[in-house]
Amino acid sequence: MLKKQYLMVPGPTAVPERVLQAMHRPMINHRGPQYEGMFRSISEGLKKVFKTENDVLTFPAAGTGAMEAALVNVLSPGDKVLAVSIGAFGDRFAEIAARHGAVIEKLDFEWGTAADPARLAERLTQDKAHEIKAILLTHNETSTGVTNDIQALAKARGNHPALVLVDAISGLGAINLEMDAWGLDIVVTGAQKALMIPPGLGFVAMNERAWGAQAEAKMPKFYWDAQNIKKSLAKWQNPYTPPVSLLYGLEESLKLMEEEGLENIFQRHQKLRDILRAGLKALKLSLLADDAVASAAVTAVLAPEGMEGKKIQKQMKDRFGITLAGGQKKLENKIVRIGHVGYVAETDILVTLACLEMTLQTLGIPVEYGAAVKAAERVIMEG
Numbered sequence: 001m002l003k004k005q006y007l008m009v010p011g012p013t014a015v016p017e018r019v020l021q022a023m024h025r026p027m028i029n030h031r032g033p034q035y036e037g038m039f040r041s042i043s044e045g046l047k048k049v050f051k052t053e054n055d056v057l058t059f060p061a062a063g064t065g066a067m068e069a070a071l072v073n074v075l076s077p078g079d080k081v082l083a084v085s086i087g088a089f090g091d092r093f094a095e096i097a098a099r100h101g102a103v104i105e106k107l108d109f110e111w112g113t114a115a116d117p118a119r120l121a122e123r124l125t126q127d128k129a130h131e132i133k134a135i136l137l138t139h140n141e142t143s144t145g146v147t148n149d150i151q152a153l154a155k156a157r158g159n160h161p162a163l164v165l166v167d168a169i170s171g172l173g174a175i176n177l178e179m180d181a182w183g184l185d186i187v188v189t190g191a192q193k194a195l196m197i198p199p200g201l202g203f204v205a206m207n208e209r210a211w212g213a214q215a216e217a218k219m220p221k222f223y224w225d226a227q228n229i230k231k232s233l234a235k236w237q238n239p240y241t242p243p244v245s246l247l248y249g250l251e252e253s254l255k256l257m258e259e260e261g262l263e264n265i266f267q268r269h270q271k272l273r274d275i276l277r278a279g280l281k282a283l284k285l286s287l288l289a290d291d292a293v294a295s296a297a298v299t300a301v302l303a304p305e306g307m308e309g310k311k312i313q314k315q316m317k318d319r320f321g322i323t324l325a326g327g328q329k330k331l332e333n334k335i336v337r338i339g340h341v342g343y344v345a346e347t348d349i350l351v352t353l354a355c356l357e358m359t360l361q362t363l364g365i366p367v368e369y370g371a372a373v374k375a376a377e378r379v380i381m382e383g
Contacts, residue, residue: 003320004321005321006321006348006351007323008323008338008348008352009325009337009339010142010170010298010325011142011170012192013339013343014343014344015196015197015249015343018256019197019249019253020249022251022252023246027244027245030238030241030242031237035236036236038247039236039238039242039247041251041254042247042254043056043233045251045258046203047205048262049173049254049262050187050203051177051178051181052179052180052187052205054205055230057069057205057226058238058247059201059203059224059229060201062190063188063189063190063193063202064096065202066203067093067096067167067169067202068096068100068224069221069224070186071097072219073206073213073214073217073225074134074210074214074217075097075100075102075134076101076217076219077219078103079102079133079134080102080131081105081132081135082105082107082120082132082162083097083105083106084107084109084135084138084148084153085108085136086108086110086113086114086138086146087142087143088142088328088329089141089143093136093138094136097134097136100219101219107119111143111144111331112289113146113289113290114146114147114149114293115153117149117155117156120135120156120157121157121158124156124158124162127160130160132160132162133163134162134163134165135157135163135165136167137164137165138166138167139166139168139169139170139171139177140169140170140171140295141295142170143300143327143329145289145294145295145300146294146295147295147296148293150184154183163185163210163213164186168188168189169188170190170297171193171194171295171297172187172195174265174266174342175266176262176266179207185209186210187205188205190202193297193341194265194269195253195254195257195342196253196256197250198246198249201246214226223240225239269297270296271346271380272346273296273299273340274379274383275346275349275350275380276352276376277291277294278378278379279349279353279372280353280356280372281375282375282376283357283368283371284367285301286301287299287300287302288300288331296340296341297339297340297341298325298340298341299337300327301335301337307363309334312324312336312360313325313336315362315363316355319359319362320355320358322352322355324336324338324352325338346380350373356372357369357370357372
């Protein structure tokens with residue numbers, strides 16, 4: 001039986017056909033003028049997505065590698081870091097810094113909620129001696145489906161000199177983030193989310209304050225050395241062999257994003273979120289995040305009482321070819337996460353909801369056939 005596959009996870013995301021075709025081009029010399037022209041176009045295009053005039057450094061790495069690169073380039077062992085965490089990836093940012101010798105203070109918020117700027121401001125006000133050297137923030141927490149108000153959190157820093165580092169891996173390019181206008185010192189993202197290419201590229205943008213800290217940072221680095229990346233970037237080059245095929249794809253995906261327009265992309269993701277949430281609510285399912293902080297990239301839905309999330313995932317994959325993500329850490333097997341970031345259309349949401357209705361019914365959860373689809377269609381047509 002023919003079964004089309006739907007990758008409805010928050011990453012890696014589906015790759016557009018145009019991007020796949022671009023990646024099939026023959027290899028070129030990564031030290032030649034053809035490559036330099038392509039890499040210049042990519043580097044300039046990334047600035048538009050980051051909304052920055054700062055250089056965007058490209059690392060051959062997953063997003064976690066870019067997070068590590070950001071940390072080791074501006075911190076020294078013993079530096080005090082305030083890690084604001086609302087989920088698994090906020091915790092990861094803190095753990096990376098700790099493993100490199102930073103002294104971590106956590107500002108934790110309940111999973112499924114957003115960080116409170118007032119609490120951050122209060123803590124920074126207490127730091128009279130300015131011992132805190134960096135503040136770690138998560139733009140979009142993939143593990144819970146919550147988006148933080150990064151602008152408000154950055155503003156909460158006030159006159160405190162700590163650097164603001166933002167993990168924007170799953171949000172940049174899908175949810176508005178303005179590096180320069182919001183005064184963000186470092187922003188990190190990865191290729192396999194809204195940028196719509198396969199995993200393997202990580203990106204770090206640093207402003208002047210961050211580069212000043214980089215000159216004094218003592219954490220060990222070689223592969224992650226931002227200065228080496230920056231020196232090579234001045235010649236539209238890399239200090240070591242780049243993944244050329246992925247860069248072919250990135251060049252094409254940036255063209256796709258420019259054609260659609262960033263603001264239109266943000267609106268599309270918001271609508272996909274609203275369509276999906278309307279359908280899930282029509283099935284009387286509980287959503288982890290409140291509407292006010294709900295992510296436009298991924299939605300976390302609680303499994304019905306007495307039902308394991310993994311059973312829903314398995315039925316959706318085995319019967320309908322739809323891959324959903326599971327819960328992480330304390331939410332393992334308690335939630336199912338549905339990704340709607342990158343190359344996703346309204347029809348993908350409709351298919352997912354229709355198949356979820358049938359899956360729940362098969363697993364003994366009574367639902368009204370068509371209820372989710374009807375609710376989703378209403379949002380589509382009202383928009």
